[in-house]
Amino acid sequence: MRETFIDLGSVNAPSGVLVLGMAGWMDYWQELGQPLSERAGTAAASGGGHLREWLCEAVAVPAAGDRPLAVRASTAPSPFDEEPTIAVLEVSLGIPWPEHGDRSVPVRLGDLPVDRCGMVIGDASGLDAGRGMDDEPADGLADVTYWxxxxxxxxxxxxxxxIAQYGVDGPHGWLDLPLAEAAARSAELTAWRDRLHGKGLMVSIDEHTDFHRFRRAGWHHPLRVGAIEVGGCQVLGIEWDQGDHSIRHHGERDADQVYPVTLEADGAGEMVLRWTIPPYDFDEE
Incomplete structure (x- = not known):
């Protein structure tokens, strides 16, 4: 059966190097010795490759630096709630397949786990500027929610x-508060809960790091996909449904829950980055 793909948006890669990686660790590469852009540039120069150090993983490939790069996906039902989840993720790289290369044979670059914190697709140099979940927000703002x-x-x-989100009513709360005001409201809610109930109310304060901005940009998308600007580049973030992750991808690399990433040729003879996550086999439940 022919796969049906849906458009997820586009990214750009002005450095000529595109990365698909784990969003939870996008800002941690330099802490381990080298910025992501340097590691990715070396891999892309040899045609593409897999990057891994400690818990950080990504795949880097060469890409056209002068145009938007389309991102699309096919879906399969989740065993958690039978809602659509990504089965194949594709990024058009905008450069021709090598003249003497065999277009009929995919080139395997390695494999990647599904990060519980989500995945990120974007320019390698742009992502060097990414602010992870523990960084300070660039705009000094935060969101407070409770449920x-x-x-x-x-x-x-x-x-x-x-605060509505796709398919659900969403929590109550306040968006785009100055940090001091966000901290005060969170403390007030928590103190009220502890004084009257002890438990039964969850309160979250999310500073506007790029990590949170990815999640927020995808609130209204059925696959939790959203685009933001990072380091002057348009980048896509994909948040994974936590129920689906727990059933299908829990344990990630340590549990051998990893999925192949390949380079393939499209019908026009251009290179496509493809990440294939096999659909769940309901017959083997």
């Missing part, structure tokens, strides 16, 4: 808008 058993009681006391 749980006593959310209605908290709403009656404190208010807050309903």
């Amino acid at each position: 749980g058993r006593y959310a209605d009681d908290a709403y009656a006391q404190f208010g807050g808008e309903r």
Whole structure:
């Protein structure tokens, strides 16, 4: 059966090097010795390759630096809730397949786990500027949300808008607060919960790091995909459904839950980066 693909958007790679990697560790490469762009540039210069150090993993490939690069995916039902999840992720690289290369044989670059924190696709140099989950927000702002058993009681006391997300009502809370105000509201909610209930209300304060901005950009997409600017480049983030991850991808590299990444030729003879995640076999449950 022919795969049906949906458009996820586009990225650009002005450095000529594109990365598909684990979003949870996008800012950690330099802590381990070399910036991501240097490692990725070396791999791309030899036609592409897999990067791995400690818990950080990515694949880097050469790409056209002068045009948008289309990203698309086919889907399969999740064993968690039967909602669509990514089965094949493709990125058009905008450069021709090597003149003397065999277009009929995919080139395997390695494999990648599905990061519980999501995946990122973007320019290698742009991602050097990425702010991870523990970094300071560039704009000095944060979002505060709350949910749980006593959310209605908290709403009656404190208010807050309903923050809708795809397929669900979403939590209550406040977006784009200065950090000091966000911290004060979070502390007020937590103190109220502890004083009256002890538990039953979850409170989250999410500073505007690039990691959170990825997640927020995908709130209204059925596959949790969103585009933001990082280091002057358009980058896509993909947040993974936590229920689907727990059933299919839990343990990641340590549990051998990894999936092949290949370079292939499209119908026009241009290179495509392809990450293939086999659909769940419901018959083997």
